[in-house]
Amino acid sequence: MGAKPELFELMSGTSPNKMFIPTRDEIVALNIIPQPGFHDFQLKPKDGLIVATATDERNPGPLERVYEIETLCWNQMPIINFYAASDRQGLSSEIASSETTHIDGFRISTDSGDFEYGKDRLKLYPGTRLLASLFLDSNGARAVGNGSALVVVNSYTASGVLMGGHITAPSGGDAAIVASFRGCL
Known part of the structure; x- marks a missing residue:
C-alpha cells in the first residue's frame, strides 16, 4: 500500500496491550499518507x-x-x-x-x-x-x-x-x- 516496511516493524514490536500511534513526522517519514507533490530532492x-x-x-x-x-x-x-x-x-x-x-x-x-x-x-x-x-x-x-x-x-x-x-x-x-x-x- 506504499508504506515503508519500518511501519510493520514498529507495529509488530508494540506489546499486545498497547497501540502504536504514529506522530505527524512518522506519518510522513513512514509514507503512511503519501506526501503530495515533488519532495525529498x-x-x-x-x-x-x-x-x-x-x-x-x-x-x-x-x-x-x-x-x-x-x-x-x-x-x-x-x-x-x-x-x-x-x-x-x-x-x-x-x-x-x-x-x-x-x-x-x-x-x-x-x-x-x-x-x-x-x-x-x-x-x-x-x-x-x-x-x-x-x-x-x-x-x-x-x-x-x-x-x-x-x-x-x-x-x-x-x-x-x-x-x-x-x-x-x-x-x-x-x-x-x-x-x-x-x-x-
Whole structure:
C-alpha cells in the first residue's frame, strides 16, 4: 500500500496491550499518507554541476506532463527544469515553437510571495524528455529553496499543455534545492 516496511516493524514490536500511534513526522517519514507533490530532492552531479532533483509519478496525467523537477545554478542563473517521464511524452515542435505556442511565461507561488516571469525567461524543448527550462531571479530562487512552492507554466489558451508541479518542502525549506542554487544567491 506504499508504506515503508519500518511501519510493520514498529507495529509488530508494540506489546499486545498497547497501540502504536504514529506522530505527524512518522506519518510522513513512514509514507503512511503519501506526501503530495515533488519532495525529498536529492543532490546529484550532472555535467560538472550539482543539481537537486525529485520525481512524482502521480503528477503526470492525460494533459500534465511533468514527471521530474530539477533545480540548478548555471552561469549564475537559477534554473528549474521540467522533465517528462520519456521522450514520447515530450512537447511537439508546434507547442515548443515560440511562433505558435500560447505560453506566455510562468509563475511561482510561495509562502514568501508570488513571482511572475515572462516568456523571455522560459525555454521549451521539442521531442525530448526535457520539457522546459525556467530562468529565475535570485528572489524567486530563494523563495523556492526556503519553502513549498507551486511552479506553473502559463498557457493563455486551451493549448493542451499543462506543465507544473507543487514542490513540498519541510519546515525551513529544502536543503538540496538551496545547495543547488548556492552559486546563484
